[in-house]
Amino acid sequence: MAGKAAAIGAPGRLVDALIFSSTWVASAAVALTWASALAMQVRPEPRLLGLAFAGTLFVYTVDRLRDLERDRVTSPRRSAFVERFEPWLRMQVAVAALVALALGLGAGMRVVVVAGTVAVFGLLHRRLKHLLLAKPIYLTAAWAGVVVGMPAAHDPAARHVVWVALIVAGTVTSNVVLSNLRDDEGAAARLGHRRALAVAAINLLPVAALALLGPVAVRPLVLLPLFMAGDGAGFRPSEHYGALAVDGALLAGALGAAGWASAAAT
Numbered sequence: 001m002a003g004k005a006a007a008i009g010a011p012g013r014l015v016d017a018l019i020f021s022s023t024w025v026a027s028a029a030v031a032l033t034w035a036s037a038l039a040m041q042v043r044p045e046p047r048l049l050g051l052a053f054a055g056t057l058f059v060y061t062v063d064r065l066r067d068l069e070r071d072r073v074t075s076p077r078r079s080a081f082v083e084r085f086e087p088w089l090r091m092q093v094a095v096a097a098l099v100a101l102a103l104g105l106g107a108g109m110r111v112v113v114v115a116g117t118v119a120v121f122g123l124l125h126r127r128l129k130h131l132l133l134a135k136p137i138y139l140t141a142a143w144a145g146v147v148v149g150m151p152a153a154h155d156p157a158a159r160h161v162v163w164v165a166l167i168v169a170g171t172v173t174s175n176v177v178l179s180n181l182r183d184d185e186g187a188a189a190r191l192g193h194r195r196a197l198a199v200a201a202i203n204l205l206p207v208a209a210l211a212l213l214g215p216v217a218v219r220p221l222v223l224l225p226l227f228m229a230g231d232g233a234g235f236r237p238s239e240h241y242g243a244l245a246v247d248g249a250l251l252a253g254a255l256g257a258a259g260w261a262s263a264a265a266t
Helices: 002-020 023-039 046-066 068-074 076-084 086-107 109-123 134-154 161-183 186-191 193-213 216-233 239-265
Strands: none
Touching (some): 002 239, 023 046, 023 161, 046 068, 046 109, 076 086, 086 109, 109 134, 161 193, 161 216, 193 216
16 A cells, blocks of 8 residues: 555656746746747747746745745645755755856857846845735746847847737736736735636737737747636646646647747748
């Protein structure tokens, strides 16, 4: 029986490690950077993909460590993971910071400025997220800065930057609303479950329209709002759903968009 329990528990522990170490959300940042670059008709630069991963891993892990006590109420399972592996997570922060710095400097000063600005807001997250409307605004801007701003800053030949930024930002806004609803934070908590879900869904309608009506190169990005809408339709207030599915919708939509764009280019 013990062996069977261990076998059953192993996949659960793997999922916990993936989502609670911030590896999952960092992977979503990589996929979004890749899809955005293709939509802007520029080469997905490996250094930028690595920077998106390392930078996101750094910022989100720092937030998990700093908010350990507060998160015990809303995210007890994540808090238990962070407490258990705190020394390893602190090491992860240091390594991610060094890797992000090296990749940023290698990508050029314009990329460093964009990434550095986003990092500042990321480190201020603990103070800003308590403001009612601030969290959706600065998180949306930060994600757009990473996944759209960095490729555009790296390659002046980038096209359709505004289109791509609006589609990504609109999708991330709904992602933040759903995340806040799961954590019972910000405006989503004030709106209540039904209204917050309605806001997240209605917000995605013009985002999908932008993708479909925009230049041909940006049309694969319609998968971003579609996957996010599907996630909202099946929303559950559990820790695993909040981390795995809400951020997973960004990851799946971006991977689908990147695959679509790559296939269309061949």
